[in-house]
Amino acid sequence: MLGAGYHGGMADQVVEWNLAEFYAAVERGGPPTGDDVTVTRDGRRIDTPEKLIALVIELNELPRPASSAA
Amino acid sequence: MTAGRDGPPLDLERIIITLQRHGVEFLLVGGAGAQAHGAQRPTEDVDCLPRATVENYERLAAALRELGARLRVHGMSDAEARQLPMQIDATALANLRASTWMTDAGPLDLLFEMADRAGRTRGYGDLVDRSVIATAGELAVRVAALADIVASKEFADRDKDREALPELHRLLDRQRSGDASPEQGR
Numbered sequence: 001m002l003g004a005g006y007h008g009g010m011a012d013q014v015v016e017w018n019l020a021e022f023y024a025a026v027e028r029g030g031p032p033t034g035d036d037v038t039v040t041r042d043g044r045r046i047d048t049p050e051k052l053i054a055l056v057i058e059l060n061e062l063p064r065p066a067s068s069a070a
Numbered sequence: 071m072t073a074g075r076d077g078p079p080l081d082l083e084r085i086i087i088t089l090q091r092h093g094v095e096f097l098l099v100g101g102a103g104a105q106a107h108g109a110q111r112p113t114e115d116v117d118c119l120p121r122a123t124v125e126n127y128e129r130l131a132a133a134l135r136e137l138g139a140r141l142r143v144h145g146m147s148d149a150e151a152r153q154l155p156m157q158i159d160a161t162a163l164a165n166l167r168a169s170t171w172m173t174d175a176g177p178l179d180l181l182f183e184m185a186d187r188a189g190r191t192r193g194y195g196d197l198v199d200r201s202v203i204a205t206a207g208e209l210a211v212r213v214a215a216l217a218d219i220v221a222s223k224e225f226a227d228r229d230k231d232r233e234a235l236p237e238l239h240r241l242l243d244r245q246r247s248g249d250a251s252p253e254q255g256r
Binding site: 012013014015016017018019021022023025026027036037038039040041043046047048049051052053055056059060062063064065 | 079080082083102105106107108110111112113114115141142143144145146150151154155156157159161162164165166167168169170179201202203204205206207209212213
């Protein structure tokens with residue numbers, strides 16, 4: 001279930017998780033807040049739609065390896 | 071542009087299963103991770119900390135594409151975010167320290183590092199040895215140690231972190247005293 005490449009080694013501690021209680025506690029949030037921002041590797045906080053649009057353009061224009069999948 | 075989180079509701083299992091099917095190495099952290107340890111404080115989204123390697127970025131990008139992921143931000147509706155033609159691949163993900171997404175299975179936050187109490191950043195490789203496996207029926211997911219989740223919230227010190235910490239400290243004390251029983255009411 002944990003997929004290939006997962007940490008092996010010593011026996012893992014296992015905890016049981018009641019997902020029904022998780023979903024009962026999930027809040028349907030309001031709009032993203034100042035805490036919910038994308039941050040670039042160089043530390044820029046993308047906290048407005050204008051910055052996000054500019055970031056997407058910037059990321060799309062980065063050079064890709066020839067085999068990169070879109 | 072209109073504000074509002076108007077995307078699909080959170081489907082935690084779909085997100086986890088999709089990430090795992092693509093072989094993404096990640097830890098569950100944040101509020102959902104705390105819930106796996108027994109916390110009851112509500113959460114709004116799922117926070118994942120993937121391993122930051124090119125191979126894992128590629129697997130993660132494939133999973134995000136399958137989930138129809140779009141970056142989200144305050145002031146932009148989900149319909150508007152869907153219209154942004156973003157190329158989601160390893161190159162893009164490698165340029166993001168943290169990212170906030172809406173997916174067809176609800177909100178998903180990705181962070182490639184997490185601070186300890188002193189503010190030192192730690193990645194997947196630093197945290198995985200202390201992580202635990204949370205199981206729910208057929209689902210099994212690796213979750214960062216509660217102590218590491220607590221430390222990151224202590225360093226972040228936001229209002230929502232300060233509100234969450236008393237319960238997390240109680241849970242941590244229980245874990246350290248060897249009482250693995252869940253919080254009252256669970």
